[in-house]
Amino acid sequence: MSDSPRSWTGREYLVQILVLGVWGLLALRLMHIQLYSQETFASRAARQQISHEPIPARPGDLLDRKGRLLATTTSVSSLYVDPSSIDDPQSIANDLARVLDLEADKLEEKIKTHSQKKFLWIKRxxxxxxxxxxxxxDLPEEMVxxxxxxxxxxxxxxxxxxxxGLRDIxxxxxxxAEQAFDSYLRGQDGVRRFVRDARGNVLEVLEExxxxxxxxxxxVLTLDTVLQLHTEAALDDLVEEHNPVGACAIxxxxxxxxxxxxxxxPGFSPSNLGSVPENAWKNLAISAVYEPGSTFKPLVVAWGLDKKTLDTDEIFQCEWGSYYMGRRLLHDHHPYGELNLTDVLVKSSNIGMAKIGEKLGNEQLYSLTSSFGFxxxxxxxxxxxxxxxxxPLRNWNNYSTGSIPMGHxxxxxPIQMISAHAILANGGKKKSPHLLLRTSHESPLPQQIVVSQVVSQPVADWVVQHPMKEVVERGTGKRAQLGKLSVFGKTGTAQKVNPNGGYFSNKNVCSFICGAPAENPRFLVLVCVDEPRGSSQFGGTVAAPYAARILKNCLNSTGF
Structure with missing residues (x-):
């Protein structure tokens, strides 16, 4: 056997070259990282150690128009645990359940179920x-x-x-308002950043x-707390007396x-939300839907006068209480012969209003419903x-010609009806209802108020200062009189629609709208009552006295 050194084969040279090449590439990569990617990887490492959590913004306050506090925000404590650090869930659950009036077994199970988590709310x-x-x-801070x-x-x-409204947890x-103006109230949360160790413990808060x-x-809302108190007190007394399904006032x-x-x-308390009846959540002032009945009639008269279809001194033959309109027979509550335009409203004659409907026609009647905001x-x-x-107008017929002027x-x-009557009380000029008065935000508020002239000022003033004023003086609204003060108003009583067809004979919606003073209206009040109990179920007897009481308090509170 020869002792001379063995020469390498080509394959062995190739393997050696490949190994050296791999080591060379690794060396180059390390040099590249050290020289050019150091900041990138340092930043990535830092991000793996730095955590962040939101710092909640305090919601803004809600005030009434005079700066009285309606809603504010306080700081309270909420309890959490770190399930991953709890060795004895039963003991912790028993301690917490005892002072928080919770079920210990359920609390223990909750902690065990989330044993891998580092944060779990127990009670907020x-x-x-x-x-x-x-x-x-005095439980361990790393656990509770x-x-x-x-x-x-x-x-x-x-x-x-x-x-x-409300703000949830x-x-x-x-x-x-809490939802409507949330973009102003909410604020913007901050962010707190801090460094954690491998076990998740906070090492340092990065204040910078x-x-x-x-x-x-x-x-700041348009509401007046004093007027709101008077309004709700009157509504509560109305509910106590008449026991309706629902009621509202504006x-x-x-x-x-x-x-x-x-x-x-019905209403509810924001501090006791666990037992609120389903129907108490609804704000009937904006969500109740009903046939307005006779409160609609002054709007029809104003429209007819503005369009020159009616005259203030016009006389209507009311046929002594029975009138065929085509094949339909109309009746009045009391038989009347000739009535002038004022008395058609004062007496609330359905026949007189049906004849006004015939003069106007369906197209004009439809136009007035749209112009007044319905x-x-x-x-x-x-x-x-x-x-x-x-x-839609295409679905109207001859029956509609008589029904619409009567408020059917x-x-x-309710908010539509009082807004429509506000047009008459404001000289024929429409201003959309609103709740926002101002905010503490520096930027100007977007304009939300729509202004338009619906009927002429002379027409609007005549309807308010003559027929509607006389409704209270000598008509169906006499129970709304306030001494020598010039009150105007209109009663409304309408049977409720039966879903199976026709109308209920014993279920009514009673309403009354009024304002004062007639010469320069400052306040407008609407009271609407759904299914009052008792023998008297008319707007003039159920709603009018309470609407007048609210109106009187409005005038007294402003020193009128």
Whole structure:
């Protein structure tokens, strides 16, 4: 055997070259990382250690028009645990359940189910007593902790609850002004950044890169708390006396369209949401739909006068209580012969209104429903408003010609009806109803108020100062009289539609709308009552006295 060194084969040379090449590439990659990618990888490593959490912004306050507090935000404690660090879930569950009035078994199961998580809410928005009791337990901080959160507080309790709405446990606006103006109220959350170790413990808060929250803006509403109190007190007394299915009231300033008070019954308390009846959630002032009956009649008369189809001194033969309109026989509650235009409204003659309908015709009647805002939302900022019902003109017939002027064959909401009457009370000029007065935001508010002339001022003034004023003086609204004060108004009583066809004979919607003073209306009040109980179910007897009471309080509160 020869002892001379063995020469390498070509394959062995190739393997050696490949190994050296791989090591060379690795060396080059390391040099590239060191020289050119150091910052990138350092940043990536830092991101793997840096965590962040939101810093909630405090929602802004809700105030009434005079700065009275309607809704504010307080800081409360909420309880959480770190399930991954709890060795004895049963012991922790027993301690917490005892002071929080929770079921220990369910709480223990909850902790065990989330044993891999590092954060788990146990109970949020604790009372001060519960917070103190938790602190006295002196449980390990790495297992149990308290975190400050914001909680919405309504100092007036249930006052204006349907208008204000609520904020849920996460601070989201739910209904009412809380939802409508959430973009102003919410604010912008901040961000807190901090460094954690491998076990997730916080090592350092990075104050220099923490973004502070921007708290929400204060929102000032058009509501007047004093008027709201008077309105709700009157509505509560009405409900006590007449026991209706529902009722609502609205106070409006006709010259501006500002809603000064709005109430709906049944109501609820924002501090006791666990037992709220289903029908109590609805704000009837914007969502109830009903045939308006005789409260619609002044609008028809104003439209006819404005279009020169009617004259103020015109006489109507009311046929002594019976009138055939085609094959349809119409009746009045009382038989009348000749009535002038004023008395057609004062006496609320259906026959007189049907004859006015014949003079106007369906096209003009349809135009007036649109011009006065029926069949569409008013634009009030609250969610939940419905448009009412006005059928397309093509579906109208000869029956409609008599029914529409009497306030039938269409359905309205209370906010639509008071907004339409505000046109008459404001000299024929329409101003859309609204709740937002101003905010603390520096930027100007977008213009939400729609202004248009619907009928001429002389026409509107005549309807308010003559027939509607005389309705209260000597007609169906006499129970709304306020001494020597010039009150104007109109009663409305309408049978409810039976879903199976026709109308219920014993279920009515009673309403009354009034304002004062007739010469320069400052306040307009509507009270609407759904299915009052008892022998008297008329707008003049059920709604009128309470509407007048609200109106009187409005005038007294302003020193009129």
């Amino acid at each position: 928005q604790l009372s001060p007593e519960q917070t103190a009791a938790i602190q006295q337990l 902790g308290l975190r400050d959160e914001f909680k919405r507080f309504y100092p007036q309790e249930s006052l204006a609850v349907h208008v204000l 996460d601070g989201n606006g739910q209904g009412g 890169v923490t973004e502070p929250p921007q708290d929400g803006h204060t929102v 106070v409006l300033a006709p010259s501006s369209g500002e809603v000064l008070a709005m109430a709906s019954r 069949g569409k939302k008013t634009g009030l900022e609250l969610a939940g408003e419905v448009p009412g019902i006005v059928r 064959e269409l359905a309205v909401t």
